[in-house]
Amino acid sequence: MALRPVLVIPDQRLRQVAKPVKTIDNSVQSLIDDMFETMHHEEGCGLAAPQIGVGLRVIVMDTSQDIENGLVLALINPVIVDKSKDNQVFKEGCLSVPDQSAQVKRSREIIVEYLDREGKKQTLVASDFTATCLQHEIDHLNGKLYIDYLSPLKRNIIINRVNQNYS
Ligand code: NI
Numbered sequence: 148m149a150l151r152p153v154l155v156i157p158d159q160r161l162r163q164v165a166k167p168v169k170t171i172d173n174s175v176q177s178l179i180d181d182m183f184e185t186m187h188h189e190e191g192c193g194l195a196a197p198q199i200g201v202g203l204r205v206i207v208m209d210t211s212q213d214i215e216n217g218l219v220l221a222l223i224n225p226v227i228v229d230k231s232k233d234n235q236v237f238k239e240g241c242l243s244v245p246d247q248s249a250q251v252k253r254s255r256e257i258i259v260e261y262l263d264r265e266g267k268k269q270t271l272v273a274s275d276f277t278a279t280c281l282q283h284e285i286d287h288l289n290g291k292l293y294i295d296y297l298s299p300l301k302r303n304i305i306i307n308r309v310n311q312n313y314s
Pocket of ligand 1: 240241242243283284287
């Protein structure tokens with residue numbers, strides 16, 4: 148296992164669409180191990196492979212802070228197959244947008260299909276904080292960041308703060 152450096156905006160690798168995993172082999176499983184280690188080290192509740200510069204559709208998540216609905220799992224090639232019309236707002240942060248946060252509106256409940264670490268097809272119904280976290284991480288696989296949902300004014304304030312702190 149190894150810690151991997153997390154990319155920070157405006158790194159353009161965060162904006163690329165990640166490719167599906169074709170074969171779940173040792174290299175994908177050790178990627179997952181590294182992602183869990185990196186996420187826990189950085190005290191994040193989710194991490195997507197593009198955040199460590201790997202353009203594959205892999206995410207890890209640990210929302211065990213949510214006692215009722217929390218989950219710890221890795222998802223390969225996740226697809227949102229259904230989402231509720233009713234929304235919820237959570238204050239979101241992102242390891243690639245360090246030390247910043249903002250409120251984002253997303254679906255309250257989603258259904259996700261994915262392959263697990265062993266390549267077995269799984270279906271997950273997620274709600275509350277876990278649903279928000281999953282939507283945030285799956286966005287990363289499509290080159291999308293939570294700041295994209297904010298007004299241009301709020302987005303620019305956050306981008307400028309990160310630029311000042313990390314350039
Ligand atoms: Ni993020």
